[in-house]
Every structure is written in C-alpha cells, then in structure tokens.
Amino acid sequence: MGFLAAGLGAGLIALGAGIGIGLIGKSAVESIARQPEAAGDIRGAMILTAAFIEGVALFAAVVTAILALNITV
Amino acid sequence: MPLALRHLLLLPLFLLVLNPSVSANNSTDDAQPVEPVIDVMGKVLDHDYLMILGATIPLPRIFLVDGDWYFYANTQSAIASDEFQRVEGEIVRADGAPVSLDMSITSHLMYVWFGIILALICTIWAARRYKRGVGRNVEPQGTAHNIFEVFFVFIRDDIAKEYISADKYKRYVPYLFSVFMAITFMNLFGLLPWGVSATADLTVTATLAGITFFITQFSGTKDYWRHVFIFPGVHPLIRIILTPVEILGLFTKPFALAIRLFANMLSGKILIVCILGLIFIFTDIFGPLIGVSSSIVWVSLTAALYILKAFIALLQAYIFTMLSAVFIGMAAEEHHHEDHDTNVATATEVTT
Numbered sequence: 404m405g406f407l408a409a410g411l412g413a414g415l416i417a418l419g420a421g422i423g424i425g426l427i428g429k430s431a432v433e434s435i436a437r438q439p440e441a442a443g444d445i446r447g448a449m450i451l452t453a454a455f456i457e458g459v460a461l462f463a464a465v466v467t468a469i470l471a472l473n474i475t476v
Numbered sequence: 477m478p479l480a481l482r483h484l485l486l487l488p489l490f491l492l493v494l495n496p497s498v499s500a501n502n503s504t505d506d507a508q509p510v511e512p513v514i515d516v517m518g519k520v521l522d523h524d525y526l527m528i529l530g531a532t533i534p535l536p537r538i539f540l541v542d543g544d545w546y547f548y549a550n551t552q553s554a555i556a557s558d559e560f561q562r563v564e565g566e567i568v569r570a571d572g573a574p575v576s577l578d579m580s581i582t583s584h585l586m587y588v589w590f591g592i593i594l595a596l597i598c599t600i601w602a603a604r605r606y607k608r609g610v611g612r613n614v615e616p617q618g619t620a621h622n623i624f625e626v627f628f629v630f631i632r633d634d635i636a637k638e639y640i641s642a643d644k645y646k647r648y649v650p651y652l653f654s655v656f657m658a659i660t661f662m663n664l665f666g667l668l669p670w671g672v673s674a675t676a677d678l679t680v681t682a683t684l685a686g687i688t689f690f691i692t693q694f695s696g697t698k699d700y701w702r703h704v705f706i707f708p709g710v711h712p713l714i715r716i717i718l719t720p721v722e723i724l725g726l727f728t729k730p731f732a733l734a735i736r737l738f739a740n741m742l743s744g745k746i747l748i749v750c751i752l753g754l755i756f757i758f759t760d761i762f763g764p765l766i767g768v769s770s771s772i773v774w775v776s777l778t779a780a781l782y783i784l785k786a787f788i789a790l791l792q793a794y795i796f797t798m799l800s801a802v803f804i805g806m807a808a809e810e811h812h813h814e815d816h817d818t819n820v821a822t823a824t825e826v827t828t
Contacts, residue, residue, distance in 0.1 A: 447634070447638070447798075450794075450795065450798070451798065451799075451802065454736070454795050454798075454799060457732075457736060458728075458729075458732030458733075458735075458736060459732075461732055461735045461736060461739060462728070462732065462735075464735075464739070465735065
C-alpha cells in the first residue's frame with residue numbers, strides 16, 4: 404500500500420507542479436508579449452515563483468520517499 | 477532522511493537496470509544471483525577514492541570510535557592494520573564497535589574543495605587586476621576579465637540590488653558572489669569525464685543552505701522577528717495558527733533550497749548514466765550487434781542531455797543565489813508600520 408500511495412503521490416506532485424508552473428509560464432509569456440520591454444523583470448519574477456512551486460513539490464517528493472521506503476517517523 | 481531520498485531517487489532506476497538482466501537470465505534458466513549490468517548507485521554515491529584521468533587515488537580515512545581518533549592513508553591500510561574490518565560493506569572497529577563519526581576525506585569533499593579553490597583563484601586574480609586599476613580606470617581587458625565582470629555585475633545588480641534593500645545590499649554581495657561561483661564550479665565539475673558534481677550530495681547542499689539560513693537569521697531586523705512571532709494587524713486568534721506556520725517556514729526555506737539543488741544535480745547525473753547504460757543493457761539482452769548500433773541513438777541523446785545539464789548547472793547556481801538573496805532581503809528589510817498600527821487600532825476597536 405505504501406508503494407501504491409507513493410506512486411500515486413508522485414504522479415499527483417507532477418500534476419500539481421506541472422499545472423502551477425504552466426500557469427506561471429502562460430501568464431509570463433502573455434505579459435512579455437504585451438510589454439516586451441519588461442521582459443527581464445518578468446523573467447526574474449517567473450523563475451522566482453516557479454522555484455517556490457518547485458519547493459512545495461519537493462516537500463511532497465520527500466513525503467513519497469518516506470512512504471516508499473516504509474520509514475516510520 | 478538524506479539516505480531515504482537517495483534511495484527513492486535510485487529505486488526506479490534500479491528496477492530499470494535490474495529487470496532486463498533478470499528476464500534475460502530467466503530465459504536461459506540460470507539460477508545464479510543476478511548482477512546489475514551497470515552500477516548506477518556506484519556512479520552517484522560518495523567514494524573513498526578519487527578518479528583522475530582513469531587513475532584511482534585512495535583518499536585518507538578519519539574515524540572517531542568511542543572518543544578515539546584513527547587516521548589512515550586509505551581504506552586498505554585501515555583494514556590491513558587489523559584495527560578495522562569491513563562488515564556488510566560498512567567499516568567497523570575490530571571489536572565490533574561502529575564508527576561514531578566518520579570524518580573521512582571523500583571524493584565529494586575533494587570536489588567541494590576543488591570548486592572553492594577555483595572560485596578563489598578566479599576572484600583573487602580579478603581582484604588583483606582591479607587593484608591595479610584595470611576595470612576601474614579603464615574598461616576590463618581580456619576575455620576572462622570581461623566574463624568575470626559580467627558575472628559579478630549580474631550578481632550585484634540583478635540579484636543583490638534587486639532583492640535586498642538599497643542601503644544594505646553591499647554587505648551581502650561577497651557571500652552571494654562566492655556562493656554562486658562555488659556552486660557553479662561544483663556543478664560544472666560533473667560535466668568532466670571522471671568528474672563528480674559535489675552538489676549531487678545532500679550534505680554539501682545542506683551545508684550551503686545552512687550558511688544561508690544563519691546569515692538570514694543574523695541579519696533579521698526587529699520587523700522581521702515581529703512578523704514571525706506577532707503579526708501586526710492580525711486578529712489574535714489567527715496568530716495562534718500563523719505563528720507556528722511562520723516558525724516552520726524559517727526552516728522549510730533553507731530545506732527547500734538544499735533539496736532543490738541536490739535533486740536537480742542528482743537527477744541529471746542519473747539520467748546520463750542510465751541512458752548510456754541502455755547500450756550495455758541492450759547488448760546484454762539482444763546481443764552486441766543491436767547494442768552497438770543502438771548506441772547511435774543513446775549517445776546523441778546523451779549529448780543533448782549533456783548540454784541541458786550544463787545549462788541546469790548555471791541555472792541552479794543562479795536560483796540558489798537568487799533565493800538566498802530573497803530570503804536575506806526579506807529578513808533585512810525594515811518597513812514602517814503606520815498602516816499596520818492603524819489596522820491594529822481599528823481591529824481592537826471593533827473587537828471591543
């Protein structure tokens with residue numbers, strides 16, 4: 404069961420992080436298209452926000468690691 | 477936890493590597509134990525030797541067992557001295573006492589030092605040039621100096637100045653630049669043949685994130701701590717929920733910093749080893765002809781991944797530095813609380 408949960412969890416992490424980073428990319432590309440002169444600032448903000456989403460996804464990855472390896476915390 | 481995470485990341489790859497050889501052996505009704513075709517783990521983990529140009533250089537071992545220190549030139553001499561023995565792959569003392577603290581110089585530590593030394597050489601060389609006036613009185617000269625200046629100005633203007641308040645950012649530029657240089661070099665070492673990227677080790681990234689954590693806390697202003705423990709302008713009942721979350725947040729930030737760098741570097745490494753290993757797996761299952769001819773696909777795929785890895789090496793160093801700057805900037809920021817205080821006033825009025 405632990406392995407099943409870990410597998411499902413890993414899939415859900417990828418799903419959530421993918422949607423999140425996809426939305427960031429979408430809005431960033433849209434705003435760069437509207438205002439190309441602000442591309443540098445937008446790119447910085449985009450990477451920063453994506454990094455935060457990645458951080459949350461990595462926490463979830465750690466939880467799945469604990470599940471997959473049957474570690475009792 | 478670090479070991480656990482490593483195992484998770486390695487688990488699918490082990491299945492990938494083991495399964496074909498298992499099925500190949502089943503078809504020939506061979507009952508002897510199966511050896512993996514390629515040793516992914518061995519390529520990724522820390523070692524007690526250093527490989528340079530194909531030569532293996534054993535590294536010194538330093539153990540602390542029950543308060544006694546033991547120094548050996550390498551693992552062989554530790555075992556040959558009859559004071560230590562190898563039990564199930566672990567080094568233990570001859571009387572069975574486990575090693576309480578292993579301070580051995582390992583390959584990852586050596587590559588950390590290489591990265592730091594290279595960063596030092598670059599910066600000291602450039603500093604001497606600036607002292608002589610090249611780059612201050614006249615524009616920087618030579619390709620190397622120009623590249624250095626590009627990176628330095630990038631860290632100073634686009635990272636430090638942008639995320640840390642204008643009167644304080646100068647204090648943190650040295651830290652941010654040195655951490656950027658060191659991580660970049662450590663990451664790029666993984667691209668060399670026989671080279672290892674030391675940042676693919678959780679202990680290394682955790683140390684770097686730990687330094688950022690302490691700098692963040694020590695540069696925290698009164699406002700920062702006020703926002704951690706008491707929230708100006710928030711209802712007291714909500715503070716009960718928010719304060720633990722904020723205190724947890726102090727530790728999750730550097731934790732995410734460490735895991736991010738580690739996972740990115742490790743996955744790149746594993747991917748390259750596995751895709752190149754497919755050549756040997758194919759040879760094992762289908763014979764040498766298909767194995768060798770399929771290598772055209774795998775080698776070109778590896779070349780593409782190699783370029784991606786070189787890009788990720790720089791990107792992750794940038795992200796680490798940028799997030800460090802963001803955390804330090806959040807802590808060092810001083811803001812005025814007029815609007816907060818009025819909010820508190822109105823809130824108390826409403827509640828009373």
